[in-house]
Amino acid sequence: MEKFTVDGVVIKTSVTGEADRIVWVLTRDRGVIRAFAKGARGTKNRLHGGTSLFCYCDFTFSEKNNVYNINEALVKEVFFDLRKSMEILTLSQYFCEVIMKCVPDKCDEEIYLRLLLNSFHFLAKGNRNPLLVKSVFELRLSCIAGYMPSLIACDNCSEYETDIMYFNCADGRLFCKNCGRGMAVPEVGVAVISAMRHICFSDFSKIFSFELQENSLKTLNRLTESYLKASLGQDFSLLRYFDGIKD
Numbered sequence: 001m002e003k004f005t006v007d008g009v010v011i012k013t014s015v016t017g018e019a020d021r022i023v024w025v026l027t028r029d030r031g032v033i034r035a036f037a038k039g040a041r042g043t044k045n046r047l048h049g050g051t052s053l054f055c056y057c058d059f060t061f062s063e064k065n066n067v068y069n070i071n072e073a074l075v076k077e078v079f080f081d082l083r084k085s086m087e088i089l090t091l092s093q094y095f096c097e098v099i100m101k102c103v104p105d106k107c108d109e110e111i112y113l114r115l116l117l118n119s120f121h122f123l124a125k126g127n128r129n130p131l132l133v134k135s136v137f138e139l140r141l142s143c144i145a146g147y148m149p150s151l152i153a154c155d156n157c158s159e160y161e162t163d164i165m166y167f168n169c170a171d172g173r174l175f176c177k178n179c180g181r182g183m184a185v186p187e188v189g190v191a192v193i194s195a196m197r198h199i200c201f202s203d204f205s206k207i208f209s210f211e212l213q214e215n216s217l218k219t220l221n222r223l224t225e226s227y228l229k230a231s232l233g234q235d236f237s238l239l240r241y242f243d244g245i246k247d
């Protein structure tokens, strides 16, 4: 039996047995681990708090024949404020669902955990527009997962920037005003293109640091969402629910 300790966030839970939980933890350097938490549904059980959805803990796991159990869960951050509204809660659950779909097995890259923790942090604190957090999460995650859009210049003539550009969500190609005219792809203002370049190319510590006017932010959201869905070849039912409740 192997025993190890690693930090991670609970991204999904389900119930089993009389009082047990199955939890899926996005860990720092072992991908997503599915593990049993014995007795964790009992409110007085020592694993109860730490194995709840969105909890960030130092987890001690034991593993035998690819079956994992959680022995300890030392809470580092509860992210209670992710439950403060249906909008924030739904968005947080959507982030978790996307992570479940795109983190490779036994992935040792900590960038997935850092992106999720940062996104949770800004959603919980409420100091960024939730749509901005959503777009940063979607687009930077696409890049991390190997789907970096080609935003450096027009795909056809290499023009860096025109006041209107065209972005093809299906394949991540960008076109200038002249080359893109008449194409059946969305027309995008330069502010949105700048924001997309910022999310893809800037240092990780700065990706949430930009501002956009509301209309541009809505456009950015449509693009990053479509692009992520096209890249992963997945739809997410929570998005339709989110569209129905967001302000």
Ligand SMILES: [Zn+2]
Pocket: 154, 155, 156, 157, 158, 159, 175, 176, 177, 178, 179, 180
């Ligand atoms: Zn061009």
